[in-house]
Amino acid sequence: GARVSISGLVKTYQTRDDVDVLALDNIDLTIERGSFVAVVGPSGCGKSTLLSLVAGLVEASDGRIEIDDQHIVNRPHPKIGVVFQSDLLLYWRTVLDNILLPIEIKHLDVKRHIPKAEELLRQVGLKGFGNKYPSELSGGMRQRVAICRALIQEPGLLLMDEPFGALDALTREQMIMDLQEMWTRLGNTVLFITHGIDEAVFLADRVLVMSPRPGRIALDLTIDMPRPRR
Numbered sequence: 001g002a003r004v005s006i007s008g009l010v011k012t013y014q015t016r017d018d019v020d021v022l023a024l025d026n027i028d029l030t031i032e033r034g035s036f037v038a039v040v041g042p043s044g045c046g047k048s049t050l051l052s053l054v055a056g057l058v059e060a061s062d063g064r065i066e067i068d069d070q071h072i073v074n075r076p077h078p079k080i081g082v083v084f085q086s087d088l089l090l091y092w093r094t095v096l097d098n099i100l101l102p103i104e105i106k107h108l109d110v111k112r113h114i115p116k117a118e119e120l121l122r123q124v125g126l127k128g129f130g131n132k133y134p135s136e137l138s139g140g141m142r143q144r145v146a147i148c149r150a151l152i153q154e155p156g157l158l159l160m161d162e163p164f165g166a167l168d169a170l171t172r173e174q175m176i177m178d179l180q181e182m183w184t185r186l187g188n189t190v191l192f193i194t195h196g197i198d199e200a201v202f203l204a205d206r207v208l209v210m211s212p213r214p215g216r217i218a219l220d221l222t223i224d225m226p227r228p229r230r
């Protein structure tokens with residue numbers, strides 16, 4: 001997995017009525033290779049902003065973000081996979097073609113990545129579903145496909161913004177149980193936003209609690225539980 005080093009990160013949003021919103025106030029954070037970090041906190045505390053900045057989707061107002069010593073502020077990094085609350089699958093493409101989309105966009109060899117895509121499908125329990133269309137799958141299955149798409153490029157860093165947030169409680173629980181073992185095996189560094197403190201503690205080795213107005217890391221907890229180590 002990748003190492004993430006954030007220092008002095010500030011994000012101010014300019015709103016239409018000329019009021020500045022300080023969403024992130026001087027965040028310092030180092031995420032070690034292969035660690036699984038969960039971010040929790042009330043709505044508006046800056047979780048999504050933090051993740052969007054690390055993903056290079058939103059411009060920082062100040063500060064540095066380094067991924068494996070590469071300064072990435074305001075520039076998307078090639079080795080990041082992202083999963084959002086909604087699966088964002090293209091309904092007119094098959095499951096397999098959805099997973100291969102990042103490969104296609106980068107003009108890499110799509111054919112050569114098919115076995116990898118099929119292996120990922122197997123790992124998330126969707127062996128043989130490659131030729132189905134998203135509309136033929138349940139919400140939980142579609143989110144598993146979205147995770148495969150994020151992993152196809154073997155990203156050093158996997159970013160997830162409430163990936164199970166739209167799922168019903170039973171499906172969510174099943175997903176978490178199934179995926180825990182997968183994360184352990186993959187060894188990607190993971191930054192994971194959730195509203196569920198229970199899933200944060202269950203999945204992560206470290207939990208950051210953020211507080212709003214302005215967005216800060218209020219608590220940085222190491223979860224010390226017997227669990228498979230990466």
Ligand code: ADP
Pocket residue numbers: 043044047048
């Ligand atoms: P979540 O709690 O899931 O992050 P939010 O409701 O905070 O969801 O944000 C959802 C989307 O709306 C995000 O893309 C965020 O950037 C945007 N957003 C949040 N607050 C504002 C705001 N005050 N003005 C404009 N866009 C906003």
Ligand code: ADP
Pocket residue numbers: 013014015021022023041042043044045046047048049050215
């Ligand atoms: P969270 O993900 O923890 O809910 P966000 O990162 O979405 O928090 O939002 C942090 C703060 O920034 C909130 O006050 C939110 O209203 C504000 N915000 C987020 N996105 C925007 C935006 N696009 N424009 C203006 N304000 C925003």
